[in-house]
Amino acid sequence: MDERKAMVLRAVVESFIDTAQPVGSRAVSDLSGLDVSGATIRNEMAALESDGYLVQPHTSAGRVPTEAGYRYFVDSLGPGSLEETETRQVRSFFRTTEGKLEQRLADTSKLLSQLTTYAAVIVGPTHDPTTVRSARLVDLGNGRLLLVIVTSSGGVERFEVNADYQEFCDDRIIEMASAKIDQLFKCSYLGTVPEIEVTGNEKLDLLVSSAIRAVKPAESQGGDLYVGGAANMAGQFDAVSTVKSVLAVLEEQLLVVRLLGNLVDRGLSVAIGSETGVAPLSECAVVVAPYTVEGERVGSIGLLGPTRMDYPKALAAVNVVSTRLGKSLGETHED
Numbered sequence: 001m002d003e004r005k006a007m008v009l010r011a012v013v014e015s016f017i018d019t020a021q022p023v024g025s026r027a028v029s030d031l032s033g034l035d036v037s038g039a040t041i042r043n044e045m046a047a048l049e050s051d052g053y054l055v056q057p058h059t060s061a062g063r064v065p066t067e068a069g070y071r072y073f074v075d076s077l078g079p080g081s082l083e084e085t086e087t088r089q090v091r092s093f094f095r096t097t098e099g100k101l102e103q104r105l106a107d108t109s110k111l112l113s114q115l116t117t118y119a120a121v122i123v124g125p126t127h128d129p130t131t132v133r134s135a136r137l138v139d140l141g142n143g144r145l146l147l148v149i150v151t152s153s154g155g156v157e158r159f160e161v162n163a164d165y166q167e168f169c170d171d172r173i174i175e176m177a178s179a180k181i182d183q184l185f186k187c188s189y190l191g192t193v194p195e196i197e198v199t200g201n202e203k204l205d206l207l208v209s210s211a212i213r214a215v216k217p218a219e220s221q222g223g224d225l226y227v228g229g230a231a232n233m234a235g236q237f238d239a240v241s242t243v244k245s246v247l248a249v250l251e252e253q254l255l256v257v258r259l260l261g262n263l264v265d266r267g268l269s270v271a272i273g274s275e276t277g278v279a280p281l282s283e284c285a286v287v288v289a290p291y292t293v294e295g296e297r298v299g300s301i302g303l304l305g306p307t308r309m310d311y312p313k314a315l316a317a318v319n320v321v322s323t324r325l326g327k328s329l330g331e332t333h334e335d
Contacts, residue, residue, distance in 0.1 A: 262277070
C-alpha cells in the first residue's frame with residue numbers, strides 16, 4: 001500500500017474509533033493532513049474499498065473499516081504508552097496491592113478495565129507464583145505449635161503442627177527446627193512442599209517433618225478466569241443482541257481461557273473479529289499478552305472490546321499491566 005492510501009486508511013480508522021460514525025472525505029482531509037483535493041481523497045477511499053480495507057454501509061454514507069482495514073492499522077502501529085496519570089495509577093496500584101493471589105488478580109482485572117473502559121480478562125496461573133519470604137515455628141503453649149509463613153505478597157499463612165513434641169522439644173530444638181524450616185521454605189512457591197533433609201538429630205528431624213506435613217500442597221487452580229468491567233460491554237455495542245452474546249461468552253470460563261491461551265501460543269497480540277475463532281465475537285477485538293514470573297509464562301491478560309477499539313491505548317495498557325503483574329507476583333521482599 002502506498003503512503004497516501006495508508007494515511008487515508010489511518011484517518012478513517014482513527015475517526016471511526018473516535019466517533020463510531022461512517023467517515024467522509026472531509027473528515028479524512030482534516031485528520032490526515034494531506035494537501036490534496038477532496039476528489040483525490042474520495043478516489044483513494046474508493047480504491048481502499050475495492051481492495052477490501054473499507055466498506056460503505058449506505059450509499060449516502062461515508063466509509064468504515066473492515067477487518068482487513070483494522071488489521072493493517074494495528075500492524076502499522078508503533079509502541080504506545082499510557083498517559084502520565086495512568087502510569088502513576090498503575091504504579092501506585094502494584095505498590096500497594098497485597099493479599100491472596102485470587103484477590104490480587106481480580107483487583108488487577110478491575111484496574112485494567114478502568115484504564116480502558118473495556119472488559120478485562122485475566123487467566124490465573126496453574127500454580128500460585130507467590131513465593132515464601134520467611135517461615136518460622138511459634139510455640140503457643142499448652143502443647144501447641146504453629147507454623148507461620150509470610151509470603152512475598154505480604155500475606156500470612158498459618159498451619160497448626162500436629163506433633164506430640166512436649167516430651168522431647170525444648171526451646172533450643174524448636175529454635176533449631178524453625179531455622180531449618182525457614183531455610184527449606186524460603187524463596188519456594190507457596191504451597192510447594194520441600195523435601196525433608198535428614199540431619200541425624202532425631203528430635204530435630206521429627207519436628208521438622210511434622211511441620212512440613214502440616215503444609216497442604218497447592219491445588220492446581222487450572223487457569224481460573226478473572227473478569228473486570230463486564231458491565232462496560234453494554235455501552236460498546238449498538239445491538240442488545242451483540243451485548244448479550246459477548247456477555248454469554250465471558251461467562252464460559254473454559255472458552256475464554258482457551259481463547260487467550262491460543263492467541264498467545266499463535267504469537268498474536270491482537271485478534272480482530274473472525275480472527276478470534278469464536279463466532280459470537282465476530283464484532284469484537286481481543287488484545288492479549290502473557291505475564292511471566294521469573295521467565296516462566298504463568299498466565300495471560302487481555303481486553304475484550306468492539307472492533308473499533310482504541311488499539312494504541314489497549315495495547316499499551318495490556319503491556320504495562322501484564323509486565324507489572326508478573327514482576328509483582330515474582331517479587332521476593334527482604335525482611
